[in-house]
Amino acid sequence: MASKDVREQHESAGAWAKRYYQTSQAVLESILRPHGLGPTQWYVLYQLAHDGPTRQRDLVRALRIERATMTGVVAALVRKGLVEQTPDPGDLRQKTLRLTEAGGELWTRLPDPIARILAVAFDGVSEEEQAQVVRILRGATERLAHHLKEETAP
Structure with a gap:
């Protein structure tokens, strides 16, 4: 009886939601890898391309990631020349992020991985x-x- 319960749990909506998430993340990574980006880096670029200059702490909240994770992601994007990080004029302790010219150019060339995932998954x-x-x-x-x-x- 226990094995049937375990089998049913692995076929539950929650189990399938987790599998969908994991598989869609793998597809997202495969789409972005040729462009030298990871998923969180893409999401930061997405936010900056759509919302314009944004405080780094606001991106931490919007993307629901740890501050230390964001620090590493931003450092990588700055190192790649895609994002500029400057002190926020209203609070010099805070950092404001904006796309560089190279970041904007890359953004216009990137495929939309979310659209691709949805097109395949929900065909x-x-x-x-x-x-x-x-x-x-x-x-x-x-x-x-x-x-x-x-x-x-x-």
Whole structure:
């Protein structure tokens, strides 16, 4: 009986959500690798290309990553000449990031890995079905976040 329970857990929505995430990350990495970028570096470039100059701490929040991780990602992007890091005029303790000219040029040449992933993953899936998947996963995520908040409240 235990093996059946384990088998069912491996076929659960949560297990498939995890597999989808892991596989989509692998595809994302394979698309970006020829351009010398990792996924987090791409997300930083995406934010800067779409939102313009941004405080580094705001990117930490937006991307939900550790500050130390962001420091390493930004250092790599600066070293590659894709991002410029300057003291924020409103608070010199903070850093503002912006795309360099080379970063902007690279951005215009990059394929959109998210569009590619979605096109392949949801090929033949109707818009209604895709919207249903989003509703289900959003609701499940919100319920879990609420549960976690209640469990960790003092």
